[in-house]
Amino acid sequence: MATPLSADRMVKALKAEGVAVKEYRSWRTHNRNHKGSWGGVNGVVIHHTAGVGSGMADFCYDGTSSLPGPLCHAFVSKKATVYLIGHGRANHAGSFARNAHDAVVRESSKHPRPDSSEPIDGNRHYYGIEIENRGDGEDPYPKGQYEQAVRWAAAICRAHKWTADSVIGHKEGTRRKIDPSFSMAEFRRDVADRLKGKPGSGGSEKEADMPIRTSLGKDKAQSTGWGDWTVVRWDVEHADPAKQHGDGNYPGYVPSVTSWADFNGRLRITGLEPGDQVQVRYEVHDWKDGKSTGTWTEVIADHQATPGDQFLSMPFSKGLKKGQHVYVAVKPIPGPRRGDAASPKVTDGRWAIRQDQN
Known part of the structure; x- marks a missing residue:
């Protein structure tokens, strides 16, 4: 487990990786820490929003009466802007299966189908990003948006000296979810490729196109x-x-x-x-x-x-x-x-x- 990045370190790491950062509202003090622990952290979780529109950043920030925000740490819009939404515990992962969590902790290249039992507090141990997409298999992920999500994940992995196998899809942590609606194996390959290069570079070689x-x-x-x-x-x-x-x-x-x-x-x-x-x-x-x-x-x-x-x-x-x-x-x-x-x-x-x- 690692100590979570401070807000300043997070911004510095993201900008060094070439992330188009927008510090949104009072994100630096926006969290759910009063509801439970935040950290140590073990990895990052990738989500899709299951909805699109101009108000998605506010939705991720505010949440709902039954699920208060922040609903993630970062939100990447269709226009490839990464909004920083919260810093600390966020309502994004929920409970995770032990075998899925253990694979991340070991930085295993194999991520098993999650067990039905979910004893792990995912909100405590993971950073989370929401990618604006309907998640229906039809809605495309623009190349710039997808690349920004890869850079965001790579920046956090680089800052913690993690491999790309510390990145997990929400659907890989629990059987309750199907997001994100793209291959996590491919996403991790893209993160791994970026980590081979210097921060802010194009990775070790030309990045792969979307699947x-x-x-x-x-x-x-x-x-x-x-x-x-x-x-x-x-x-x-x-x-x-x-x-x-x-x-x-x-x-x-x-x-x-x-x-x-x-x-x-x-x-x-x-x-x-x-x-x-x-x-x-x-x-x-x-x-x-x-x-x-x-x-x-x-x-x-x-x-x-x-x-x-x-x-x-x-x-x-x-x-x-x-x-x-x-x-x-x-x-x-x-x-x-x-x-x-x-x-x-x-x-x-x-x-x-x-x-x-x-």
Whole structure:
């Protein structure tokens, strides 16, 4: 653990790294220290705001009645300005899983899926930045904005003599969150590249472009079978810069092009009743000559039905091999019921995939 940077040291480190700093309102004394300890610190957490607009800096500063600000230590706008929001304890991370926190403390190159138990006070141990973005897989991160976030994280790591593995995404610390909506593996590579150079430089070499973004959606309802895995067939293409799908052809998968891929999204399922369950999993298929030669799967959600439509979150990160294909599949499991019931339906959803373009 490290002693948190003073406000003056923070500003100096950020400016030395080339961060476009704006000291916002009374940020130097704006904190939640009266609610708990601040430090020692172990790393930095990356978030997206899940909203955009001219009032986002004020929102991050003020928070809400149920979640008072500051909601982060820094906020980076679409226009690539980094607003300093708070100094000290901030309401940004919440509780974290022990295995996720321990990976940061060890500066491990492997960040595991967080355990469901969350005994760590993330607000005590982490700096946090909010990046202005809707987080829906469609909203782009302008190059300047993304670069400023990288510089911000690198500046703090450099000041504490941490490696890039002290940087963690909110989705990597807890199963409750899906932010940020880009690959943390890629982000850490960009931070590591910057740390190889001198403060304020362009890094050891030309910085990588943002990963490819593919975003699929679902407009038409699709029936599922009780007790059977059903692959979701996407029928709307919101973004496909790599031309990974032909016109009108959404077979439910996206091929991985390098050793990692980052997915997030949600599904809506109708026709479930209390007592029913639904599981969601990713299927990764090895392909050769247009055919699947093997499959591995991982269940990412095991949901108990409640009255009304079910909305299922689907955050997932996994290392993949070139040429592999990735599917989303669902399996409804009936609970005790009287008589036969119609099969549930997947009625809409969004699946955003971040991939390296090299």
